[in-house]
Amino acid sequence: MTKRKGQLKLGAFLYFTGHHVAAWRHPEAWAGDELKHYTDFARLAEAAKFDTVFFADGVDVRLRNIEAASRKAHSGVSLFEPLTLLSALALVTERIGLVATASTSYTEPYNLARQFASIDHLSGGRAGWNLVTSSDPDAAYNFGHVAPILHADRYDRAEEFADVVIGLWDSWADDAFIRDRTNGRYFDADKLHVLDHKGKHFRVRGPLNTPRTPQGHPVVVQAGSSDPGKELAARTAEVIFTAQLTLEDATAFYADVKGRLAKYGRSPDDLKIMPGVFPVVARTESEAREKFEALQDLVQPVVGLDLLAGLAGGEELSTYPVDSPLPPLLESEAGKSRQALLIDLARRENLTIRQLYLRIAGARGHWQLVGTPEQIADQLEERFVNYGADGFNVMAPIVPGGLNDFIELVLPELRRRGLFRTEYEGATLRENLGLKRPPNRFEKAAEQTQAAE
Amino acid sequence: MTKRKGQLKLGAFLYFTGHHVAAWRHPEAWAGDELKHYTDFARLAEAAKFDTVFFADGVDVRLRNIEAASRKAHSGVSLFEPLTLLSALALVTERIGLVATASTSYTEPYNLARQFASIDHLSGGRAGWNLVTSSDPDAAYNFGHVAPILHADRYDRAEEFADVVIGLWDSWADDAFIRDRTNGRYFDADKLHVLDHKGKHFRVRGPLNTPRTPQGHPVVVQAGSSDPGKELAARTAEVIFTAQLTLEDATAFYADVKGRLAKYGRSPDDLKIMPGVFPVVARTESEAREKFEALQDLVQPVVGLDLLAGLAGGEELSTYPVDSPLPPLLESEAGKSRQALLIDLARRENLTIRQLYLRIAGARGHWQLVGTPEQIADQLEERFVNYGADGFNVMAPIVPGGLNDFIELVLPELRRRGLFRTEYEGATLRENLGLKRPPNRFEKAAEQTQAAE
Known part of the structure; x- marks a missing residue:
């Protein structure tokens, strides 16, 4: 296989005040949960031409951390609700993609489909949904369960949940709304589609009471790396957010997932693989190591x-x-x-x-790079050109400090090598990621029927 | 009873492009669902010092209207999702309250509590939740049901839902987050409270992973006027959005609901009664009637x-x-x-x-007033001074046209009479409505225990 050309994609991933577990104790991290921190974060990432800001989520406080009174050192007890946050950020940014994590385990597909569709409208086509299942056992207790849900059941529900949401997003043709005042025709009834889903976990008639969105539908992101997770991604995801620690594992995962696409009638370009990377960067290697150790000392x-x-x-x-x-x-x-x-x-x-x-404590199981801008760019380039990744989700150790470092030190090096953009290519997240706008499944069927007649 | 003094409260209620069913066909209504229309609406209402913008909602397309191909004249088939919309509006307004309707019938209290809390944070204390049950039979089919839910069951669930949400909002004391970097103490474990709700409909442990909000919690609005609806409002609501067509009915309703508060340890001022009003106003009575008939002709x-x-x-x-x-x-x-x-x-x-x-077709069952600014102000004043209402939710026939009319013609007359503000009194919705900031139920209990020791 020849080494690939082209440019890699970058997401600015955010978990609390930086990906390192002790980030909040560091003077270069923001303090508190103020909206201003999030708007600054999104604007900073947009000015640097990141493809996305990407927010983690969870639906519990993790009581195990709290029952012992001594365990009050953890910052992971409060998380800004990501769908309301994305909606707000839609109005203070113009080009960057807005991706939020939302679990399929404890919500209704109709509500989630509608909220993500709304964010795509609010942002002019920049929304992305990171579809996850909730593995944290404490979350179950907030939603009527008396025990955590089993892994297989979570994925079974997630499969069906994804189908319902993506189906509801096609409830209306792009041109269904006529709004002809003179003749009193608000919409074209032939362009309204009833999903009528009846499955094992869900029974959802539809249609969604939201017009089709600027991107056709929001970009679907998935994070699962287990076998059911990979299969779900191959069938429905457009971006996969994954974790591989070695080039060998990364290229194997890449080939595995891309190889699963054909059986769903999809091409390799329809799914972008963007593993997480935790970069600690400084002008010299020893300075980078010192930076990292200073964070480790705070754990x-x-x-x-x-x-x-x-x-x-x-x-x-x-x-x-x-x-x-x-x-x-x-x-x-x-x-x-x-x-x-x-x-x-x-x-x-x-x-x-x-x-x-x-x-x-830093990368939380993701790929960790500590070094100079050249060293980090070398590693990212190696993964990219050898088909180990289509891009990366950058997990800055501290926010805003660590994100600034990456922007000021690593991005210029990637740009010097022609590996990252200097300006957004498109207006929507899909256009920037190089993903096609999905046709409406019902309209497509109607066209094929017409063609056959 | 002496006639009351003081000023009335006003909400700018929005249902589609105006409250009149044919509003969308009128040249003074906005066309389409663009975000800009909503931001203009909120800014217009804020410049006029309304207490709130207030959005209706529904979670279905109402299939009965669509099955017959001829029924494509109705505009009520698409509604901007209100929680994402409020979040966006939080960033383009500064003082006005942001109220959205959200049903208790088809969502999880943990998710809803978290999203409204987030909007209160995003807006600096301006969020309100209009708690409703979903009466539209078509909604049930989008959420796993094979038949509509019975009225009594909806209210039974709503009662418990409200308790869970309001309880979760007290998960953290106002000063629970210490964020002491030096000593590594992120929060005070004594100020974190586990709701541990186990009821008929819900089992929710908590705590919520969102800090207590600027208003203590978002303002709770309710719309039910049935007997269970009034009782639920008396126990939990802070604003009641209702419909009475005569002064006699209005004063009876007012006395009835306010009279139910004492048994829940609440004072009459803890609940504001704000019925809907549909005003068609013009400089002369005949001009107002012509305006109204022009809309009626479009039905x-x-x-x-x-x-x-x-x-x-x-x-x-x-x-x-x-x-x-x-x-x-x-x-x-x-x-x-x-x-x-x-x-x-x-x-x-x-x-x-x-x-x-x-x-x-216009007021949709609410109070309809067609006349001059003086005539409309007379009617509103009569209701207010005779304890028939604490304020009104203004249902402009057409938006933005009808809202502009109300602002330009009726508000100056109300202000001339000293009945409406010229500047916001406070920074939060509670402050403007004259509602107190609720104490944290758990902290209150802790204080009382301490005092008794």
């Missing part, structure tokens, strides 16, 4: 153990000495692929509990 | 019959001659109080089907 053991709590047997880890090797763990129903990556890492490098949590 | 019979379709037996109305008297009707599960008002009206005045639908 409190109680927070580190909480990070590991999602692992099977994670609850009991606090009963082992923090400097002892990782004890044997059982498989759990939490995110399977991420967990397997972590356990493999600890076994491969013979890490202690402390070493393991420090290893994930 | 197509098919749309008029659709308006009546919510009545029991409404489906069969189209089989009767449109100029025959209203046939006998059965009680249905649709909004009971509104329906009873309409049937009473038709019986009292011996109206034909056409006359009845024309009677509700």
Whole structure:
């Protein structure tokens, strides 16, 4: 295979005040939850021509962190609700894509379809939905459940949820609304489509009471890397947000997922693979390492153990000495692929509990790069040109500090190599990502019927 | 009782492009669903010092209107999703309250509590939630149901839903977030409260992963006028949006609802009664009547019959001659109080089907005033000073045209009489409405425990 040409795509991913678990303690992180921080973040990323801002989410406080009174060091207890946040950001930005995470586990597809469609209207075609299932066991208790949902059930529901949402987005043809005042015709009844979905998890008649959106429909992003996750992505996703730690794993994942597209009648370009990357950058390598260590020094053991709590047997880890090797763990129903990556890492490098949590305190299981702008650009370029990624979701260690560093140091180097844009190509997120505008499934069927007659 | 002093409150209510069913056909109505229309609407209302903009909602297209191909004259098939819309408007307004309708019938209290809390944060304390149940039978089919939900069940669920949402809003004390970087204390664990609700309809542990909001919690608005609706309002609402057609009914309703507050430990001032009013105003009475008739002339019979379709037996109305008297009707599960008002009206005045639908084509069952600025101000003043209302939700016949008329003609007359503000009193919606900031229920309990010790 020849090395690829072209430019890579970049998302500015945000989790709290930066991806490093101790970011909030650092002087270069914003303090508090004020709207101004988020608008500054979006404007900064837009000025740098990122494809997207991309917000993580969760629907719980994670009580396990709170029951012990000593566990009040964690910042992950409050998260700005991302759909209302995206709507607000739509009015203070003009070109950047707006992507939010929303779980399929605890909401109704009609409501979610309508809200994301609305954000696509509000933003003039810049919305993206990061479809996830909720693996955090505490979330279930906020939605009527008495126990966490099993992994297989979450994915089964997610599959059907995606079909309903994407189907509802085609309720109206693009030109369904006539609004002919003189003759009193508001819409064309032939261009209104009833989904009438009857499935295992959902029964949704439709149509959606929202016109078709500027992008046809919002861009569908997915994060699952398990086998059901990859299959769901191959069938329905347009961007995949994933985690691979080595070039070998990345190219294997890339080939695997892209290879699954054909059976759904899709081409490899219809799905962009954008793994997360956690970059700590400075002008010299030693300065970058110092920066990173300064953040690591801010990690409190109680927070580190909480990070590991999602692992099977994670609850009991606090009963082992923090400097002892990782004890044997059982498989759990939490995110399977991420967990397997972590356990493999600890076994491969013979890490202690402390070493393991420090290893994930920054990138949280994603790809971690600490170095000079040239070193980081080399790594990103290598992944890109060898078909390991179509782009990256940049998880700045601290926000705004770490995002500024990436913009000021790494972007000029990527641009010098012709790997990143200097201006947006299009007006919509789809146009910037190089994704086609999807035809309306019902209109397409109608056209084919007409052609056959 | 002496006549009251003080000033009345005003909301700018919006349903599609104006409250009159044929508004969209009028040249003074906006065309289309563009965001710009909504931002213009909010800015216009804010410049005029309205307390709120207030958006109606529904979660269906009303298929009954669509199945017959001829029924494509109705504009009520698409509605901007109000929570995403409010979030956007929060960034282009500064003082006006932002109220949206959201149904308790087909969503999860955790998600709704979080989104409204977020809007209160985004807007700096200007959010309000109009709590409704979904009476439209078509909505049920979009959320897994095979038949509409019964009226009693809707209210039973709504009662519990309100308790969960309001309880979740107190998950954190106002000063729970310390964010002490040096000592690594992000929050005070004693100021985090677990609702742990276990009821008939919901099981929600909490806490909400959103800090307590600028207003303590968003203002709770309710629209039900049935007996369960009034009781729910007396217990939990802070604004009631209602419909009474005569002064006698209005004062009776006012006294009834205010009289129910004491048993919940609330004072009459804790709940503002703001009925809807549909004003058609012009400099002379004959000009106002002409304006109204011009709108009435735009009502197509098919749309008029659709308006009546919510009545029991409404489906069969189209089989009767449109100029025959209203046939006998059965009680249905649709909004009971509104329906009873309409049937009473038709019986009292011996109206034909056409006359009845024309009677509700404008105000849709709310109070309709056609006249000069003085005549309209007289009517509003009479209701206000005789304890029939604390203010009004103005349902402009056409938007922006009819709202402009009200602002340019009626507001100066109200201000001349000292009945409406010339500047906002406060920064939050609560401050402008004269509602107190609610204490945190858990903190209150803690304080009382401390005081008793």
